[in-house]
Amino acid sequence: MLLLTIVAGLAVVTTLLILFAPYIRKYASGGVCTSTSRLDGKTVLITGANTGIGKETARDLTMRGARVIMACRDVEKGEEAAASIRAADPKAQLEVRRLDLADTCSIRAFAKEFLRDFDHLHILINNAGVMMCPYTKTADGFEMHIGVNHLGHFLLTYLLIGLLKRSAPARIVVVSSLAHYFGWIRFHDLHSQGSYNGGLAYCQSKVANLLFARELAQRLKGTNVTVNALHPGTVNSDLTRHSTLMMIFMSLFSIFIKTPREGAQTTIYCAVAEELHSVSGKYFSDCAPASVAPQGRNDQTAKRLWDVSCELLGIEWE
Known part of the structure; x- marks a missing residue:
């Protein structure tokens, strides 16, 4: 009897999912x-x-006429991505360059090389990231x-900030995550040497993204260079490749998960929306302002993280 009840329940759930799939997808796709x-x-x-x-x-952004430089650790994969974009839009202006964010050299x-070859930089999108890796x-x-x-990304932005200022109006877009709600900056063990949890390490880095954007926005006041952060949503992408559990979750519940195109919408919004031309230091989700956890809007923590970051990288950023 119990088995029949379970089977019947699953059948009902499956039927409902099939019937309401279009509505679920529309809601899940976000702004x-x-x-x-x-x-x-x-x-x-x-x-x-x-x-x-x-x-x-x-x-x-290439479809909007921009010249896009794709900074990738794996140049071969970058060229494959660029080729697929050009196949759909032969006029796309794309260039792939090698950048390994895990190596300051x-x-x-x-x-x-970028400063040597380019006279302007109007939009910097700090998008790359790792998640739950060993x-x-x-x-x-x-x-x-x-x-x-x-x-x-802190170092990259520091090295290019002069060019961004000279190219103003310019925008810096920082891809953070809702995961920042579950993280905090562990100044006593920033590099997780005392204890390590991949999920918490990721969350800490996403809080850091928000605090960086917040502090940088304050320092760039009056320069006509804006900085905003965003949550792209739960997206089915390569970011989950280090977590088998996350990959299984993405497969089982794909109907509730954003595609990469859907996940890119808020990044694009922050990069191009006319109404954001003078908006800075804010956080967005689904192409709309979103709330930030207390640990992501603490000015004292933001300033301390800024100083620690400069010390770790051996730079002086006024």
Whole structure:
């Protein structure tokens, strides 16, 4: 009897999912960027643009006329992504360059070449990231999540900030996550040497993204360079490749999960929406303002993280 009840219940649930699938998908897909802004003559740099929401962001912005530089650790995969975008839009202006955010030497080399070859940078999208990977360190000895997701982008932005200011009006877009609600900055063990949990390390890095955007926005007041952060949503992408459990979850509940194109909408919104031309230091989700956890809007913590980051990277950023 119990078995029949379970089977009947599953049958009902399955039937309901099938019947309401179109409505579920519409809700799960989230907000859509409706801006028709053109980016002709604009230069855009996107990190991690070879896959997922980075690739879809590159696809959209090239269709708007932008010249997009796809900064990727794996150049071969980057070229494959660029080729697929060009196949759909032969006029797409794309260039792939190598950037390994887990190596400050690579970041400095990339920035040096970029500054040599480009006179302008109008939009910087700090998109690349790692999630729930086994405990590993970057080439400079930083824990991988905080090293790539935060410190790597911190250094890249520092090296390119002068060009962004000279190209103003310009925008910096930081891809964070709702996961910041479950994280905090562990100054006593920033690199998780005392204890390590991949999920918590990822959450810490996403809080760091928000605090970086918040503090940078304050420091850039009056420069006509804006900084905003965002949550792309739960997206079915390569970001979950280090977690078998997450990959299974994505497969089983795909109807509730955003596609990379859907996940890219808020990034695109922050990059192009006319109404955000003077908005800075904010956080968005589904192309609309979103709430930030207390640990993500603490100015004292933001300033302390800024100082610690500069010390770790050996830079002075006024």
